[in-house]
Amino acid sequence: MAKEISHRHLVYDYFKETRSLCAFSLCPDISDRKEYEGLPAHLKDMLIEDGKRANKEPWSVILLSDYLEFSKNGNRVRFEELYFSRRRKLCSLVMAELAENKGNFCEDILDGIYLILSESSWCLPAHNSHIRDEKQQEMPDVLHPIIDLFAAETGALLAFAEYLLRPAFREKSSDISEVIESALKERIFTPYETEHFWWMGDGKQPMCNWTPWIIQNVLICALTRPEGYFQEKELTGYLERSAISLDFFLDEYGDDGCCNEGAQYYSHAGLCLFGALYLMSDALKGTGFEEVFKEPLIKNIASYIVRMNVTDNIYINFADCAAICPRRTSREFLFGKLCGDEVLSSFAAADFRKADDGDRILTGEINLFYHVLQALSYEEMMDYPESEMLCGDSFFESTGLMVSRDETYICAAKAGDNADSHNHNDVGSFTIYKKGKPLIIDLGVGTYTRETFSDRRYEIWTMQSQFHNVPTFIKNDTEVKIASLGFDAAGDYYNDGIILQKNGKEFGAKGVLAALEGDSKTGASSLSMDIAEAYKSDEVRRYFRTITHKKGSGVEVLDEYEGSATALLTLMTYERPEVNVAASGETCIRIGDLGEAVLTGGEVVEIQTYPITDERLKISWKHEVYRVLIRLTGSRIKLQIS
Numbered sequence: 001m002a003k004e005i006s007h008r009h010l011v012y013d014y015f016k017e018t019r020s021l022c023a024f025s026l027c028p029d030i031s032d033r034k035e036y037e038g039l040p041a042h043l044k045d046m047l048i049e050d051g052k053r054a055n056k057e058p059w060s061v062i063l064l065s066d067y068l069e070f071s072k073n074g075n076r077v078r079f080e081e082l083y084f085s086r087r088r089k090l091c092s093l094v095m096a097e098l099a100e101n102k103g104n105f106c107e108d109i110l111d112g113i114y115l116i117l118s119e120s121s122w123c124l125p126a127h128n129s130h131i132r133d134e135k136q137q138e139m140p141d142v143l144h145p146i147i148d149l150f151a152a153e154t155g156a157l158l159a160f161a162e163y164l165l166r167p168a169f170r171e172k173s174s175d176i177s178e179v180i181e182s183a184l185k186e187r188i189f190t191p192y193e194t195e196h197f198w199w200m201g202d203g204k205q206p207m208c209n210w211t212p213w214i215i216q217n218v219l220i221c222a223l224t225r226p227e228g229y230f231q232e233k234e235l236t237g238y239l240e241r242s243a244i245s246l247d248f249f250l251d252e253y254g255d256d257g258c259c260n261e262g263a264q265y266y267s268h269a270g271l272c273l274f275g276a277l278y279l280m281s282d283a284l285k286g287t288g289f290e291e292v293f294k295e296p297l298i299k300n301i302a303s304y305i306v307r308m309n310v311t312d313n314i315y316i317n318f319a320d321c322a323a324i325c326p327r328r329t330s331r332e333f334l335f336g337k338l339c340g341d342e343v344l345s346s347f348a349a350a351d352f353r354k355a356d357d358g359d360r361i362l363t364g365e366i367n368l369f370y371h372v373l374q375a376l377s378y379e380e381m382m383d384y385p386e387s388e389m390l391c392g393d394s395f396f397e398s399t400g401l402m403v404s405r406d407e408t409y410i411c412a413a414k415a416g417d418n419a420d421s422h423n424h425n426d427v428g429s430f431t432i433y434k435k436g437k438p439l440i441i442d443l444g445v446g447t448y449t450r451e452t453f454s455d456r457r458y459e460i461w462t463m464q465s466q467f468h469n470v471p472t473f474i475k476n477d478t479e480v481k482i483a484s485l486g487f488d489a490a491g492d493y494y495n496d497g498i499i500l501q502k503n504g505k506e507f508g509a510k511g512v513l514a515a516l517e518g519d520s521k522t523g524a525s526s527l528s529m530d531i532a533e534a535y536k537s538d539e540v541r542r543y544f545r546t547i548t549h550k551k552g553s554g555v556e557v558l559d560e561y562e563g564s565a566t567a568l569l570t571l572m573t574y575e576r577p578e579v580n581v582a583a584s585g586e587t588c589i590r591i592g593d594l595g596e597a598v599l600t601g602g603e604v605v606e607i608q609t610y611p612i613t614d615e616r617l618k619i620s621w622k623h624e625v626y627r628v629l630i631r632l633t634g635s636r637i638k639l640q641i642s
Contacts, residue, residue: 007203008250010295011277015243018287021232024163024223026282027372031167035376036098043378044099046361051096051105054089059115062086064140070125071138074450079125083150086116087157087366094161095361095371097168106168110176113158117183122151126450132198132205133453145187147197149213153366155188156217160368163224181229188221192238200241201248208421209265211249212272215242219279220369239280246276250297252421254398257300260420262321263308267331270301274335275369281338293338302339305332306347307394307403311436313351316403316412318429320422320445323438323620327355329362330377331370333384346387353382393525395514402514404525404549409434411549413527417508418501418534425458425501427509428531428545429468432555432641438574439595440469440641443625446614458503461489461610462617465501467627469572470531473499473540473565482568482605482629499565501534508533511544517551524550532563539565554595554642561635569602569637571628574621579604589628601637602630 028035036044060082069075090112097105121128121140127148128136145151162169162180169176196202199210222230222238230238250273252260259269277298281290292298305328308316317323328351336344352360360378362371394403400415413430422445432440443462445452457463466472466486474480478497485492492498501507509529517523528546535543542562549555561567571577575592582588587599606629612621630637 008247010250010297011243011246011280011292012240014289014292015239015280015284018239018284018289020287021235021239021283022285023227024282025285026278027164027369027376029164029166030098030101033101036101039099039375040379040382043361043375046357047095047099047375050092050358050361050363051100054092054096055105055108057085057089059089059111060085062119064120067120067125067140068138070450071136076124076126076448076450083124084366086112087154088364090116090157090161091366091368091371092363094164094368095375098164098372098375103168106165106172109161109165113161113176113180116154116158117179121145122154122187123148124150126448126453130195130197144195145191147188147191147214147218149210151187152214152217152221155184156220157366157368159184159188159221159224160372164368164372166226177226181225184221184225188218192218192241200245201251203248203251206421207249207252209261209268209272211245212276213268215245216272216275216279217367218242219276219283223279223283235283239283242276242280246273249273253297253301254396255297255300256396256398257297257302257304258396258399258401259301259304260319260399260416261422262317262319263305263315264317264321264325265422266305266308267326270304271331271335273298273301274331274338278334278338290338294340299339299341302332302335303341303344306344306391309347309391310410310433312354314433314436314438316410316431317442317444317620318401318412318414318426319420319424322444322616323441327351327359329370330374330381333377333381334373343387343389343391346384349381349384350386393516395516395527397514400509400512400527400529402516402525402527402547404516404551406549406551408552409549409554411525411547411555413547415509415512415527415529415531417505418503419505419508423503424463424468425465425503425507425534426468426470427465427501427507427534428470428529428543429465430547430555430557431469434595437594439591441572441574441621441625442469443467443572444617444620447616456490459490459493461486464489464493465534466492466498466570467572469570470501470534471543471559471561471567471569471632473535473537473563473567475499475539475565482631485568485606485629486608486627499535499537499540501531502536506533507536524548537563537565539563543567554640557639557641559632559637561632561637567632568605569630569632571597571630571639573626573628574623575626577607577626577628579607595642598640598642599630599637601634602632605629605631 062082066079093105093109123146328348332348402413404411410433418425431442475497480497512529516525526548530544532543540563544560546558578590580588589597608627611624
C-alpha cells in the first residue's frame, strides 16, 4: 500500500529563486597544474604508486554467463567483484595520471574506459528491472537501459574521467570524448529524460538512498559536459528535476535528520544528498542556492553520523547497518564546513587521519569525483584542529531511536516500527558498548543475495526479531523445543507455534516516551514503549519495556508482560556468556571479562553459539557470537547490565 507522505519543497524553493547557470568549477581538469602540482608530495607519491600497483593487475573479463549467475542461484558477489574491480582500477589510474601528468597511464586508462563502454549493460543483475521490486530480467537490457545505482556510478566515472583528461584526450583524438558522450546519451541522458524511474519519486511511495545517490551521479554526468553540449534550458531542466527528486527523498526524514537506514547508509543517503546539493550550488553559484546548507533539516542530516559514533570507526547499528563502518572522508568534512558544523568537520578530519594510506586515497572507491575531492582536501584535513565539543544524548523522534552516553557506557535503544528502509524486525531492541567494546550487540546483515531484497527476506536469521535483543514467544499448545529455536531460522519464520515480530509500518511501538538527562555522570536517560503491536498476536496482549541508562553505573532493562504465550528474552553478545546462580536465587550472566547482566524474574534456559562465516558479517565480528535465551518466570523481568 502506498505510503502517505507530507511533501517537502525545501530544495525546489531554493532552486526556483535562481536565474543563471555557471560552468562546473568544483575540480579542475588535468591542465590546471597549479592545483595538482600543489598537492602534498607524499600524497602525489602515494597516488602514483597506487596507479602502478593497479596497472599490474589484469583487467577483469566479464562474460554473459557471469551476468546470468544471479538469475540462476542468487549469487551477487562474483559478478560484482569482476564489475567493480574494473572501476576501482580505472580510478587509481586516473588519479595517478593527474598527479604525475606524464602520459604514462593514458593507454591503460583508455583500455579501462573502452572495456567499460563495451559492457552490454552498466546495471547490476540484482537491479535489472524497470519496476521497483519486480523480478529482475535475466538478460542485460541493451535496448532500454536501466539507470540503477551503478549504471549512474559508471556514467559519472566515465563522464568525470573524460572531463578531467579532456585536454589529453583531445591531443590524441577527439573521437574519445565523442564515444564517451555517445554512451552517456544512450545509457544516462535519454533514459533520464524519457522514463520515470521509481527512485525519481512521485510522492506516493517511499524513497531511500537510491534517490540522492543516483541524482548526484546524473548531475556529475550532465554538469561536466563541455560548453554547448546542453543548452542552458536543458541543464536547468536537469537541476529542476533533481530538486524535485531530492525533496521526495527528504520526505523520508523527520526534522531531526535521522537516517532510518543506519550509520553505514549515511554515506549513500546523507552524503549523496550533500554531493547533489554541492553540485547544484556550484552550477547555481552566486544565486543564494548555497544557503540550503543552513537549513536545520540539512544540518541535522549532516550531524547524524557524529551522534551515532561509539568510538574510532565503530557505530551504533540497526537494520542493515554494520557495527564497523568505513573511515570518514572529505565529503563529511566539506558537508560540515558548508553547514557551519565545526564538530562534524573536526570529527571527519580526525577520523581521516586514523586511516591507513590506502583508505586515505580511497583505493576501494569507484566514484572518481570522491577521489578528487579527497585529494584536494587532503592537506587541510591533515592539519585541521580537533574540536573539544562533545556529543550529548540524542532522541530521534522520527525513528524512535535513543542514544545515551557517559564516560563508560553508550546505550542505544529503538522504538519505531518495522518499516524502515533496509528494515530488520527489531522494535524495542537495544545495544550497549562498554569502554568502546561491544557488550550487547546488533549483528547487522550478511552478504547481499537475491533473497535479501525479496519476499523471503525475513527467512534470513539476521533479519528476524529472535536474533535481536527482544522477546520471542512460544505458544503453549505447541511442541516447539526451545533448544532448537533459531537453528532453522527459515523454518521458525513459518512455524505457527513461534511468535516473531512482523514487518510493516503497522508493526511498531506504542506509548513511546523518551527522557534525556543532560548530566552525563549522575543522571539517567530512558526510553519506554509497549512493543506488543510489533507481534500482532492474541497471545501477546502487552509487553512494556523501559530501558534506562543510569549514568555512571550501567543500563537497566525492565519488561512487563501480559499474555498467554511463553516469553523468551534474547540477549546477543560478542563475548562468551557464563551463568552463575547465587544461593539467593539471583542470576548473574558474565559476558566475557567485559561486564555482566544481573537477572531477576527470569531464568537462563539456553546459551547458543553462532559461528560467523559470512564475509560481510566478519567485518564487524571476528569470531562467533552468542545468544542467551531467558525465560520469563513471571510477568516482570529486570536486567541490570554493567
